[in-house]
Amino acid sequence: MVRLTDSLAEIADVSARELQTLRAASFETVGDVLLRVPRRYEDRRTTRTVASLVNGETCCLLLHVYSAGWRFSYKRYFEVSAGSPDEPHGARLLLRWFNMPYVARLLATGMDLSVYGKVKEYGGKLTMTNPDFEVMEDEDAGLRLVARAMGGAPIGDVERVSPVVGVHTGRIVPIYRGISGMGTRRFRSLVFDLLQQLPPQVEQPGYDVAPGYPFREALQDLHFPTEPEAYRKARLRFALAECFARQFCVAWRRRCTLARTGRVNVSSDGYLQELLASLPFELTTAQRRCVDEIRADMASTRQMNRLLQGDVGSGKTLVALCAMLLAVESGGTAAMIAPTQILAEQHFNNFRRLLAGLDVRLSLRTSDRSDDVGYVPDNPAEADRTPRLLVGTHALLYKKNRPANLALAVIDEQHKFGVAQREQFVSSGECPDVLVMTATPIPRTLTLTLYGDLDVSVIDELPANRGEIVTALRNPSNMKRIITFMRGELAAGRQIYIVAPLIDESDTREQAAATSEWNKWHEIFPDEPIGLLHGRLSAEEKDAVMAAFRANETHILVATTVVEVGVDVPNATVMLINNADSFGLSQLHQLRGRIGRGRHKSYCILLSSAKPGEPGREKLDVLCRTLNGFEIAEEDFRLRGPGDVLGTAQSGLGAVQFTEWLSDMRLIHRAARDAAAILDSDPRLELPQHAPLRALVAPETEQGVTA
């Protein structure tokens, strides 16, 4: 008997070399192997006779070996002539194995086999080349296999079949994702053997979400199901367990934060009104609603934990700034944390312009730069007490830099940070209000999982003054016409972004690519001033390049993806993206969000030679079809999965095996409801049956999540 927690090192038939291979693929315990979800299944149930076989079909059947031996033609191969066991004079199937000499040692006349492969007709004879096969060890085994294939035998019966029988054939067979160094067949045998050795009453580790469907039975259904229905049911059970574990932590976090007493940041709104009066536009209804929601949170005695979501260009930054001004006016400091230096600088410059007329102190803190603008008192002691607005990178989070008297922390692009970082603000003893923003919309199922512990405000409306955006996919061979079009826009006084091909290795190569792109366009438009922006420039150089483009001193800006975020030049109406297929969908949507910011009609030109059906093409079609960021987010996740979109390490999703994010919406909701119900009935998790749940939230407490 084995336990799920047993190390694979203790399993007798796992060789030292196999152990190494498994460990390299992160399999340490029996449980790791048994909870590996098959990628797909093959129906290899045997229901056929040789006489009924058709050329070209793939199937599984029971055979008796009538003769076996080596053959020579252009190559040496081992051949078995086989037929259905009860038809000694019936039709024959020739099984041929090339380059597999060991097969000769396994097979002999008189044996019964279960065989799976593709039937091919050669010179009037039906053959199978290199079929998967198993030797039936005793006469009864074959019969039992058939019985099971017909759906007659209960699952428990498998234990009584000799282990080498019917693992790879004669049943619905699991196909696992490849493990480098170990074949599917060997891995499948291992799963089978371990399942055999698992005690019948083995229980779900942790909290059992579905006690009515025994864990042991679900494992059997997952790997060796008798019906397709069974593995679907099993997957759902494991997915629910996975969702539940995650949602329970989210619900726990939510309870903890709801129980916290926060600062009461209530104030008059003089700064806010001043800012709004200075803007050349009005807030949208959605923006106003979000500001109101945030303001109510800030004024309440509990700590604000709110997510601000909205599409690119919907004006999230401005809403955040409104909240920051309210915090400052209430007498505290407001800090905005950006994931990168460039972003922090952009917010800083943005705020500097927006706050030009206001008597507020604004500071930038990144590892490279530190700037103070606005009202700076002569007396340094007074300076420390002056309410202020801080913009910085996560360096701001470290203990010694943590701003004193923090009333509000705004975290931009939360998914690049973890919960632990969010909690850093709180552990300082103060309990500032927290507002987090996402750069692009995320699908609803993920919102519930990643941000289920937060209140959510959505800006579901774009400012009315936006011009139309046309998106077109063009082959690079159309360059002549594209250039003519660009010339027209330049003549009309508009500006153009050109995004250099994506290079994800080093900054140096990215710089080289951007520079050669610049040279190319300089030759095409020798009389146009062209700017060049890439990550290698110093902060001052970047500022200068951006300032020149914003002031319309340069008409074209050749840039790397550093323009992806924040940059805001309403007069720019064309964005040309080289090798568009190499960018991610959400990234392309962000890039496109740089145009269409003024009242002119704008054009996003995606350069790519990807044809329909080729990799990278589908997302470009999505982009041409819709401008809706929420829809694009769903598609991006469908195409790439959340790990790739958000980056698994920091996304807070952890390793996910069973959940299918976009289709398991109901499951995620159910998990959230179950979690809430448990916490309602036993808020402190004191009941003995909730001990596994206490263990589940222990890591949360370690990250600083406490009531």
Ligand code: ADP
């Ligand atoms: P996001 O961060 O959501 O992508 P931004 O906050 O960067 O969007 O806003 C995009 C641009 O729209 C900025 O130039 C901002 O000043 C402007 N803007 C914000 N709100 C409005 C509004 N209500 N009407 C017109 N323009 C707006």
Ligand code: MG
């Ligand atoms: Mg923004």
